[in-house]
Amino acid sequence: MSGPGKGPDEADEGQCDSGIESWRSLRSLPEPPLSPGPADAGPPRPSEQDGGERADSACGASWLGPGGPEARLGPLGPQQLEALTYISEDGDTLLHLAVIHEAPTVLLCCLALLPQEVLDIQNDLFQTALHLAVYLDQPHTVQALVQKGASRTLQDRHGDTALHLACQYQHLDCARYLLEATSDRGRNQHHHPELQLQNWQGLACLHLATLQRNRQLMELLLQNGVDIDIQEGTSGKTALHLAVETQDRALVHFLLRAGARVDARMHNGCTPLHLAAGRHLSDIAATLCQAGADSLLRNVEDETPQDLAEDPLTLLPFDDLKISGKPLLCTD
Structure with a gap:
């Protein structure tokens, strides 16, 4: 996710997006063997939206239930397999790019077909797809990734977990989905180890929420067992x-x-x-x-x-x- 024209060691500190220049590559990939209905169509791509506004990806958990992509996808051909294993020059997988460019059909295909380990691949900035979904404030994408088993404890190059980013940027809905995944097992730090993790500045999620003076986030963290x-x-x-x-x-x-x-x-x-x-x-x-x-x-x-x-x-x-x-x- 480094900027155009920068070397591998010259990543802009302010950048949190990657693969923007890879959109042409993403669009050139073969279409997944799906026949999506209206609900699967998703929002227009960034290049097709008026005024550059970003819409939510709407990739809800309903994708993952009976009759979802697993039931409709046939055997993969060589082109489909090559597309699913695509990695950009910034280390982004197809899953990263699907989140960045808000391509819900591609995201659906990835979640249905890719093995568990692929969900947690980190790009050159050590960001997973879950980090990007939180940064871009895509709560339903966060929900889908967490339900598929994406790790919530992996840290990016600044030591931030996905929950750190949710607190730093005050994305309350993303934080809710990150924390509710294990609510059936009890709400405490044992089941939410990310609540105890510090980033490279030594800050835990509660510290970030406090510095942002966001009481809703602080209440959410406290309800889920933060010390x-x-x-x-x-x-x-x-x-x-x-x-x-x-x-x-x-x-x-x-x-x-x-x-x-x-x-x-x-x-x-x-x-x-x-x-x-x-x-x-x-x-x-x-x-x-x-x-x-x-x-x-x-x-x-x-x-x-x-x-x-x-x-x-x-x-x-x-x-x-x-x-x-x-x-x-x-x-x-």
Whole structure:
């Protein structure tokens, strides 16, 4: 999924799509031996849509039931077999391309005929078809892939699982389909290991949802058994620490009501109250104190929240929140 004209080591950091230049190759592939009805026709291809708008692929789970493609496909000929094993110069399989270009009939054929292992092939950016379906906000494609057994724990080049992407880009419906697949086995971290995985920045899904201030996503993760006090990997902050750093009092209150530990400690011993006091966020500090925060706990520098509140020069060392790599300066 690297951009045109770039070498293998020059992938644009902002790119999350691949195989766009492969559309001509995809269209030249032989048609699958299907006779789709109106429901299988799907939306127009990207090149045929007005104004470049993208429609949903509508590849729902109904494809996978009785009378689906398995019942209608005959033996594969050499051309069909070659088409199904196609791989682009970016490492995209036909399944990747079907998601990228929203070709539901091709996707249907792939899901019906390709073995389990093919669902989890990663392209040159370590993205699976499931990663792409989430990034492009195609919830029904996500549902179909998950029901066919696509892995939800594989990580892309940034360490993100499909659920990380759903939280980062706030694609709530995609997140629901990713998490509901094992709801019949119980909702806990044992059956949703992706809830515990950190990306290469040390962030778990709950941390991303918190930084986006998306309470619907946070509620969904909590309902499915995420540890509300899970620590991120760089400094040991919990979601409550991050909520304080976003200076969102309502979000802090939400996490406290949901059971967040008010005196959770970072690796340096700081509690959320330390952060609120260090940033002189009096309203948030009051909310934490009302929830029982201990104002006398000491961090590794032997400082209490009271010490930080009394010394305005302590503001800067705690001002470490960054967005897109740039520091976020706190203001009164």
